[in-house]
Amino acid sequence: MASSSANLWVMLGLGLAGILIMTRKLKKIIKPDFGAFIQKLQLLPPPQPAPPKAPNPLTSLTFAVSDLFDIEGFVTGFGNPDWVRTHDSAPKTASVVSTLVEGGATCVGKTIIDEMAYSVSGENKHYDTPTNPGAPDRVPGGSCSGAAVSVAANLVDFSIGVDTIGGVRLPAGFCGVIGFKSSHGAISHSGAVPLSTSLDSIGCFAKDPNVLRRAMHIMMQLPFSTQRNPRNIIIADDCFELVKYPVHRLTQPVIRSTEKLYGRQALRHENLGAYLLAKVPSLSNQKMNGEMNTSTLSQLGQAMQLIFRHEFKENHDEWMKSVKPDLGFRAGLQDGHGDGDIQKLYNIKNEMRIALNTLLKDDGILVIPTFADPPPKIGGKELASESYLSRLFSLQSIASLSGCCQVAVPLGNHKNLPVSVSLIAGPGCDRFLLDTLKNMYSSLQEQGDVVSVSNSTSNVISKETSADIAKEKGNQAFKEKQWPKAISFYTEAIKLNGNNATYYSNRAAVYLELNSFVQAEDDCTKAINLDKKNVKAYLRRGTAREMLGYYKEAIEDFRYALVLEPTNKRAAVTVERLKNLFQ
Secondary structure, eight states: OHHHHHHHHHHHHHHHHHHHHHHHHHSOOOOTTTTOEEEEEEEOOOOOOOTTSOOOTTTTOEEEEETTBOOTTSOOOTTOHHHHHTSOOOSSOOHHHHHHHHTTOEEEEEEOOSGGGOOSSOOOTTTOOOOOTTOTTBOOOSSSHHHHHHHHTTSSSEEEEEESSSTTHHHHHHHTSEEEEOOTTSSOOTTBOOSOTTTOEEEEEESSHHHHHHHHHHHHTOOOOOOOOOSEEEEEHHHHTTOSSOTHHHHHHHHHHHHHHHOGGGEEEEOHHHHHHHHOTTSOOOOSTTOHHHHHHHHHHHHHHHHHHHHHHHHHHHHHHHHOOOOTTGGGGOOOOOHHHHHHHHHHHHHHHHHHHHHHTTTEEEEEESOSSOOOBTTOSGGGOHHHHHHHHHHHHHHHHHTOEEEEEEEEEETTEEEEEEEEEOTTOHHHHHHHHHHHHHHHHHHHHHHHTBOTTOOBOOHHHHHHHHHHHHHHHHHTTOHHHHHHHHHHHHHHOTTOHHHHHHHHHHHHHTTOHHHHHHHHHHHHHHOTTOHHHHHHHHHHHHHHTOHHHHHHHHHHHHHHOTTOHHHHHHHHHHHHHHO
8 A cells, every 4th residue: 555655656746747847848938148149258359540540340339150160269169069079279260250350349259050050940959949039939040040049139239150051041031130141252261160162151140231231341341332223123933932921921022112212124023943944054854743943943952952961071071980979960961972963063053153143144133032931830840841941942042052142131020920031142242232232121121011011902001000909919919928929929019110118018028927037128128218107117127127136226117116106016015125135
């Protein structure tokens, strides 16, 4: 009898332990830095030149670097602890990082990447997965996930990474920020871990197109020149056929912005697959289920992946054989390709460069979706789906194989998930693409908002009304304790009407539930700046500051809440408690 009783208690204990473990897994606590950083550090810029000389061009800006770039005195981690263990500290800082610091920016840390930058999800089993600020239950995208998250979470002004098969463009799209992939060879890779030498390009993340432009100009050391407008903005219709949400959500903002800024005559439509099939002789003419264009784009995606695997193996196979690290992607490296097969792939790559050069010249912009499917859920099965990956790599391969520059431009949300459109310019036309982005960005955001709140009869709802609708949805999600949804709805409301203090204060309440106290404090401060009499904002900021250890400031917030609302018992009790403890 005693034995049965003991067994019962053991079973109950195991059951409770299982429940606790599952609860922790289901409710992931968002870290103050959203898990973006693997290492905090500080590289300070040189002193400002004395007047009348102009200040350094990147003065007052902060940036982060993906854990692919060397920084003197630190081990470049490459997303893998075995790599860290078997490598020494870098003797010299990567040239692109040094250039940015010398330009006046302050480097504040290294950010997490996929393990050995090999995946596109942004997940890392060794260092955890950075939280996507706009969609916390979704992957941030990779390989440079932490760099994208650091910008999306307003932790830095910009960040840098390496884009090989979408490592900058994809996380930028998934996290709702701007992501710029430079032309192949446009920026020195000295001091960066090589992935696939013929595909690697340095890239940059930012929220503000002007910040992006300043950073890219310094990285590329571009001299002054006259700005040029595009003559042709070409919409690749067949690429948009891959998209799994309403196509007009992407194309209409581009069409309306082009007509407004450059005139209808600048717009063109192109069947890109058919064009490339005619211009890239090394591509197979074989149809796939009667869909030649889809087959052509799919072949490009496959070619890009095979080149990537071949060159990655050349760069790192010796280390992997000697160290034998535990790598989840090792099987993908076993695909054997003879010299003849590889040469065919390089032929496709060379012909792609010529074909895109011919199509775009020096005044054309190609428009494609940044990605075809919404960001997958963390731990979702999409990234194991051949059809999902085929659509994803088909779109990433266009700029990667041709060496073109590309910028991913956020266009808000669809069903509370980020959407993004990409602009591609010819190889070496980086300045032209940056200028085009500068001209079009505001219009694209405005038109994106218009399209997102249009009803089925195309009658546009006012932004204020749409913002209130989003807020009410956020309130409902809050009541149901669906924290990620609530954040998404309140963020949408803020994008539509950023002058409403309630939206910031409500989002702060969600951040408090998630123990994201830095974000809660920031939102409350914005709310207070907009409305000095917002009692809830003072109470919530006081709570956030107390949890962060800013007790003096917390007391001041609760006291001010009492001034505005003398009968507020919560504020009175908290002030007395904090006074007794810390004064």
